[in-house]
Amino acid sequence: MEKGPAGASPWRLAARRLRRDKTSIAFGFVFILLVAACLAAPLWAEHVAHTTPEANHLSDTIEIDGETVNVVGFDGVPIGPTWQGEFFLGADGNGRDVMVRLLYGGRNSLLIGITAALLTTLFGVLAGLFAGYFRGWVDAVLSRLMDIIWAFPVILLGIALGTSLALGGLKIGPISIGGASLAIPILVISIVYIPYLARPIRGQVLGLREKEFVEAARAQGKGSLRIMFSEILPNITSTILVFFPLLVANAILLEAALSFLGAGVQPPEPSWGTMIDEGVERIVTAPTMAIVPGLMLVLTVLSLNVFGDGVRDALDPRAKVKVDR
Amino acid sequence: MARFIARRLASMVLVLFAVSVLTFLIFNVIPNGDPAVRMAGKQPTEQQIEAIRKEWGFDKNIVVQYGTTMKKLFTGDMVSYFTQLSVTKEIWKGLPRTLSLAIGAAIIWMLFGVALGLYSAMRAGGISDRLLTVLALIGISMPVFWIGALMNQYLGFELSNKLGFELFPNGGYVEFTDNPFEWFRHLILPWFALAILFIGVYSRVLRSNILDTVNEDFVRTARAKGLSERQVLLKHVLRNSLIPVVTLWGLDFAVVIGGGAILTETVFNLQGVGQYAADAIGQLDVPPILAVTMFGAFFVVFFNTVVDIVYAALDPRIRLESGETAT
Numbered sequence: 156m157e158k159g160p161a162g163a164s165p166w167r168l169a170a171r172r173l174r175r176d177k178t179s180i181a182f183g184f185v186f187i188l189l190v191a192a193c194l195a196a197p198l199w200a201e202h203v204a205h206t207t208p209e210a211n212h213l214s215d216t217i218e219i220d221g222e223t224v225n226v227v228g229f230d231g232v233p234i235g236p237t238w239q240g241e242f243f244l245g246a247d248g249n250g251r252d253v254m255v256r257l258l259y260g261g262r263n264s265l266l267i268g269i270t271a272a273l274l275t276t277l278f279g280v281l282a283g284l285f286a287g288y289f290r291g292w293v294d295a296v297l298s299r300l301m302d303i304i305w306a307f308p309v310i311l312l313g314i315a316l317g318t319s320l321a322l323g324g325l326k327i328g329p330i331s332i333g334g335a336s337l338a339i340p341i342l343v344i345s346i347v348y349i350p351y352l353a354r355p356i357r358g359q360v361l362g363l364r365e366k367e368f369v370e371a372a373r374a375q376g377k378g379s380l381r382i383m384f385s386e387i388l389p390n391i392t393s394t395i396l397v398f399f400p401l402l403v404a405n406a407i408l409l410e411a412a413l414s415f416l417g418a419g420v421q422p423p424e425p426s427w428g429t430m431i432d433e434g435v436e437r438i439v440t441a442p443t444m445a446i447v448p449g450l451m452l453v454l455t456v457l458s459l460n461v462f463g464d465g466v467r468d469a470l471d472p473r474a475k476v477k478v479d480r
Numbered sequence: 481m482a483r484f485i486a487r488r489l490a491s492m493v494l495v496l497f498a499v500s501v502l503t504f505l506i507f508n509v510i511p512n513g514d515p516a517v518r519m520a521g522k523q524p525t526e527q528q529i530e531a532i533r534k535e536w537g538f539d540k541n542i543v544v545q546y547g548t549t550m551k552k553l554f555t556g557d558m559v560s561y562f563t564q565l566s567v568t569k570e571i572w573k574g575l576p577r578t579l580s581l582a583i584g585a586a587i588i589w590m591l592f593g594v595a596l597g598l599y600s601a602m603r604a605g606g607i608s609d610r611l612l613t614v615l616a617l618i619g620i621s622m623p624v625f626w627i628g629a630l631m632n633q634y635l636g637f638e639l640s641n642k643l644g645f646e647l648f649p650n651g652g653y654v655e656f657t658d659n660p661f662e663w664f665r666h667l668i669l670p671w672f673a674l675a676i677l678f679i680g681v682y683s684r685v686l687r688s689n690i691l692d693t694v695n696e697d698f699v700r701t702a703r704a705k706g707l708s709e710r711q712v713l714l715k716h717v718l719r720n721s722l723i724p725v726v727t728l729w730g731l732d733f734a735v736v737i738g739g740g741a742i743l744t745e746t747v748f749n750l751q752g753v754g755q756y757a758a759d760a761i762g763q764l765d766v767p768p769i770l771a772v773t774m775f776g777a778f779f780v781v782f783f784n785t786v787v788d789i790v791y792a793a794l795d796p797r798i799r800l801e802s803g804e805t806a807t
Contacts, residue, residue, distance in 0.1 A: 303498045306784075307777045311739035311757075315506050315773040318761055322518050408623055412743055415625050417761045435629040435747070442633065449626035457621040464617075 169393075172469040179465020186458040189451070193265055196258035203240040204252050208259040208425050212250035217241055226250045232440045245443050247433060257448060260425035264452070267341050267419075267426070268407035274345035275402055276395060279352030283391075284383050286353070287360025298357070301350040309347050313409055316343040317418030335421040340413060344406045352398050356391055363387050393470040400463030404456045411452055427452045484792050492785040499777045504546050507770045514538070519766050520561050528561065553771060562765040571753050571771060577653055578752035580663070581670055581744065582736045589675035590729055593682025597725075598718060600683060601690035612683065619680030628673035628747035635669060651749040670748040674741060678732060682725055689721035696720075727787070734783035739776035 173179065200207055212226045219237055226246045227233045233246040243254040286297040304312065317340065324334040325342075332338045363369065364387065372386045407427075413419030414428025415435075422429050427448040434445025508515045516533040517524065524532075533539060537548045552558040556568035596612055603609045636650035648669050654662040693699065694717055702716045703709075732740075742754030749755070757772035 299498065302495060303502055306495055306499050306781045307773070308735045308739040308780060310742055311773045311776045314742075314757065314761065315503065315769060318764065318766070318769055319506050319518075322764060322766075404621070411623050412625065415623075415743070416746065416758050431623070431626055431629075435625075438629060438633045439637065445626070445629060449623065449630075452623060452626065453618065453621050457618060460617055460621055 169469045173465055176465045176469065179462050179468075182458040182461035183465070186455065186462060189261070189455050189458070190265060193258050193261035196255070196262055199258055200252075200255045204243065204255045205241060206252050206255055208251065208256045209423055210251065212246065212252075215250065233437075233444070235441065236443055244447055245441065247430075247441070247444055248437055253430075253444060253447065256425040256430060257427075257451060260427050260430050260448065261451060261455075263337060263420060263424065263426040264407055264410055264428070265455070267337060267344065267410045268403050271341045271344035271348075271406040271410070272399060272402040274341065275348040275352060275406070276399060278345065279349045280356060280388075280391070280395060282349060282353040283356025284360055284387065287357040288364055288379065288383050288387065290361070294357070297353070301353050304347065305350040305354075307347070309409065310412055312347045313343055313413050314416060314418045316346065317413050321418065321421065335424070337420065337424070340410055340419045343413070343419075344409050347409070348402060348406065352395075352402070355394060355398075359391050359394060360387055363390055397463070397467045397470055400459045400466060404459035404463065407452070407459075408456055481793065485789055488785055488788055488792075492781060495781050496778060499781060500550060500774060501546065503770065503774045503777065504549055506773075507766055508538075508545060508549065509542070518764075524561070532561065549770075553774060558767050558771060560760065560765050560767050562760070562763045567767050567771045570756055570768065571775060574751060574753040574756050576655070577750050578737060578741055578745065578754060580653075580656065580667060581674065581741050581750060581752060582733060584667055584671040585674040585678075585736065585741075585744075586729065586733045588671050589678035589682060590725075592675065592679045594686060594722070594725070596679065597683035597686030598690065600687045602713070604687070604691060609687075613687075616680040616683050619676045620684075622676060623743075624673055624677060625743040625747050627676060628670070628744055631669050631673055632748060651747075653750045653752075670744050670750060673747070674736070674744040682728070685728065686721055686725050689724060690717055693717045693721045727791070730787040731784065734780045734787075738778075738780040738783075739772060 196208075206212070215226045216223045217226055217234070217237065218224075219239070224234060226242065227248070227250045231248065233248055233250065234242055235245045237243060237245065242252055244257065245253050247253055247256070282297050282301065286294040307315075320332075320339045320343065321334045324336070325332040325339065332342075369382060369386055372382050377386075410419055410426065411428030411431065414426050415432045417432070420426040420429050422433075430448035431445055431452070434441070434443075434448065438445045507518070514529070514533075516529045516536065516538050519532050519536065520528050536552070537545050540548075553568070556566050558567045559565060560567055560570075596616070600609045600612045632651055636648045639648065640646040640650065649666050652666055654666050656663040698720075699712060699716055702712045707715070739754055739757070741752065742758050744750075745752040745755040746758045753772055753775075757769050760766075760768035
């Protein structure tokens with residue numbers, strides 16, 4: 156057993172275990188760096204590359220070592236990495252700066268991944284809490300709903316929802332979302348992952364609701380909502396924290412897969428998925444276009460996976476965490 | 481046992497029904513706008529839309545619409561309005577390709593996953609264990625369409641140029657009945673591309689299972705009665721640690737056939753069921769996507785039920801857990 160100072164809370168012990176896990180901390184730091192780099196996209200675009208993610212430079216030329224080179228050759232082959240401010244990683248088929256698009260695309264990929272994971276967490280925790288606490292018909296309805304979502308392969312449900320919503324957009328009462336809006340992939344991804352969180356939480360809540368402290372709260376006359384949110388919720392926080400990094404990682408991967416297939420982020424809006432899609436089409440002549448966004452994706456997801464493992468080991472090493480793709 | 485099977489089948493039918501309703505709702509009801517326009521694809525004419533509205537009964541009430549959709553799906557007269565081909569026929573055509581991909585990849589990921597997981601557990605804490613853990617994590621973090629495209633380009637296309645002959649082909653598919661060797665050669669890269677993720681997952685799961693099982697009482701008993709370390713590991717530890725991995729295998733295999741192979745098929749141009757749906761996305765051609773989604777989910781639900789029943793037959797505890805009284 157680990158020895159802590161007398162009265163140290165489990166949270167403090169977990170935080171200390173995580174701090175000692177140098178690898179996890181290092182990868183968590185890598186993730187923060189990636190986020191910071193993507194947030195700084197406008198700075199790079201304006202001060203270093205002097206362009207925007209959408210600007211075409213099809214007929215422009217650029218100076219490299221005193222020589223004038225076309226950004227996109229007469230044969231349609233874009234310039235490769237120049238390793239200088241403008242077109243640092245080369246251009247794509249439309250003469251757009253790959254480095255600038257990579258950073259802006261990263262903003263979209265990360266925004267979608269993190270927002271979708273937050274929404275999944277919100278929906279998943281609510282569904283798990285209500286199903287586990289109220290049981291009976293509430294549980295029956297919610298659990299069947301989870302079973303149905305669970306029955307679909309993640310990617311197929313994503314494609315079905317993604318294409319269907321991209322066609323006409325979405326209109327619920329006063330809220331209207333256009334077909335090309337980023338809100339659509341966010342919504343789609345957050346829905347398909349709900350059961351992966353809701354099911355284990357429901358299981359935990361079923362056990363917790365029988366505990367003495369819940370009974371004590373009920374005896375004090377606390378209402379169901381108060382008990383759920385101030386008594387039970389704090390006890391499932393560690394499960395939520397263990398799941399969250401993995402949800403973000405898988406949401407980012409699913410965004411990339413959906414965008415690659417054309418059912419996620421819609422061009423010309425950049426994301427790592429759409430960039431890989433465009434890159435694979437030109438992989439013979441301009442391989443950087445496909446390789447670089449993929450590397451960013453792998454690095455981001457890897458850092459989240461390693462950090463997520465560290466969080467799990469620190470909080471709850473026995474937790475069974477599984478998120479499908 | 482008969483009661484368990486009956487109950488399991490009844491719940492399967494319910495889930496199948498619910499899945500079909502959800503798929504129907506996704507395509508025919510959720511978004512605003514006219515479903516007939518959506519079915520018709522990118523640039524429909526007025527007459528086409530009118531004809532589709534009649535054919536699918538979009539002017540009727542929603543229950544009749546659901547009935548029409550299901551009938552079209554199972555009688556095979558659902559057509560893509562982009563290619564004018566029967567959706568069901570196209571799916572049947574792609575099925576052997578998807579099965580070839582899924583079966584080969586499943587064998588590869590099981591073999592490699594078990595071998596690497598076992599090796600990692602035996603060397604737990606050592607350099608090779610750490611290296612394998614890192615590799616497994618990278619494998620889990622890689623999108624299959626990206627690594628697949630790179631394999632296709634560098635091991636398929638450029639390696640063939642360098643060698644002067646084609647070691648791995650650059651995508652495409654050859655029927656097994658036409659030429660088994662070419663079939664095999666065309667599938668090697670897709671098999672491995674698809675298997676990478678699962679090898680990573682399985683080796684990690686098995687490794688941690690083995691490390692848990694090693695501390696069990698029956699392992700100590702096996703050692704105490706004088707079995708060699710090798711026998712303890714293979715006969716007692718590995719066999720028990722494999723149980724959850726085999727469950728996982730059944731479920732993942734179903735998901736891959738039910739649509740999970742869509743990205744691999746697309747990157748390697750295998751023209752399987754998944755790619756059929758993927759190609760339809762670009763044209764916003766809804767009927768193929770609807771049919772593949774529905775059949776994919778059906779298959780997953782069906783296969784999961786079969787796995788459950790097989791498990792219950794092998795392990796009576798499962799029957800009891802799910803509520804059946806001992807007789």
